[in-house]
C-alpha cells in the first residue's frame with residue numbers, strides 16, 4: 001500500500017490535518033444522520049442492559065482514548081468502567097464475572113500486550129469487542145465484535161488521527177449504551193449526536209490556531225520539562241499532550257490531573273516551567289482556574305488552551321492563550337486533541353528530531 005505525504009513535510013502533519021475528514025468518515029459509520037441516532041450493528045453479541053460494568057484495555061495513546069471513554073460510559077450510560085494498561089492488566093489476573101464486556105482499543109490491532117489481555121478476557125468468559133484501525137489484524141480477528149475506526153493508514157509513529165477516530169467510535173458506543181440503558185432519552189441522544197456531527201467542522205476551525213502554535217513551539221523547544229494539566233476528560237488529554245511531546249521532541253513532560261497538582265508536581269513549578277492547561281469553559285472550569293492561580297503564584301509560565309468564554313473568565317495571567325471554538329463539553333476531547341498534537345509536532349520540527357520515526361519507538365509493538 002502506497003501512502004504519500006501530499007503537500008506535508010511529515011506524515012504526522014498530514015495525519016493531523018486529515019482529522020476533520022477521517023473523523024467524518026468514522027461518524028458516518030456510527031451515526032444515522034437522518035434518524036439523528038447512533039447506528040451500531042443489530043446483532044451485537046452482548047446486551048448493554050445486562051452489563052454491570054465494562055473492562056477496557058489498551059496501550060499508549062489508545063489507552064488514553066479509553067480513559068476518556070470511561071468518563072463518557074459512566075456519565076451517559078451509568079456504566080462503570082475498569083480501565084487498565086494492557087501490560088498491567090494481563091498479569092494482574094483480575095476476577096471477571098462471566099458474561100461481561102471487555103473492550104480492546106488498538107490502532108494496529110497487533111500490540112502484544114493488548115492481544116494477551118484480550119485472550120485473558122476471553123478465557124474469563126467475557127464478550128470481547130475491539131476498536132481497531134486495521135480490520136484484518138489479529139486483535140480484530142480474535143474479537144467477538146469489531147468496531148473499526150475509519151482513520152485510514154497511520155504512518156507517523158506518534159498516533160494522532162487514530163486517537164481521535166478511537167474517541168469518535170467510543171463516544172458513539174457510550175451514547176448507544178446510554179440510550180439502550182434508558183439513561184439518555186431520544187432527545188438527549190439527538191442533542192449529543194448533533195454535537196458529534198459538528199466535530200469535523202470544529203476540528204477544521206481548531207486547526208486555524210496552527211501559526212500561533214508554531215510560534216509558541218519555539219519557546220517550548222527551549223524548556224527542559226513541561227507539565228500538562230486538565231480535569232475531567234481534559235485529564236486524559238493532558239496525559240496525551242505530555243506523551244506526544246515526549247515521544248517526538250524528547251522533552252520530558254508529565255501530564256497530571258489539575259486537582260492533584262498540590263500533591264506533588266507543584267514542587268517543580270518555577271519561572272522556567274511551562275504549564276500547559278487544557279480547560280474548556282465547562283462545569284469544572286473554576287476549579288482549574290484555582291490550580292492556574294497556584295501555578296501563577298509560583299511564577300510558572302501558563303499556556304492556556306480554552307474557548308472564548310474561558311479566556312474571558314480566567315482570572316490569571318497566562319503567557320499564552322490558545323482559543324478554541326466553543327462547543328458542548330462532550331466533544332471537547334476530540335477537538336482539543338488537535339492543538340495538543342500541533343504543539344508537540346511543531347516543537348519537534350523546531351528541534352529537528354525525526355518526527356515520523358522518533359528514536360527508540362516503534363509504530364506497532366509486537367514484543368512483550
Ligand code: G6P
Pocket residue numbers: 059060061062105106107108109110111114157158159361362363364365
Ligand atoms: C506504540 C505506538 C503508539 C501507540 C501504542 C499502542 O507505542 O508508538 O503510538 O499508541 O503503540 O499501539 P496500538 O497499535 O495498539 O494502538
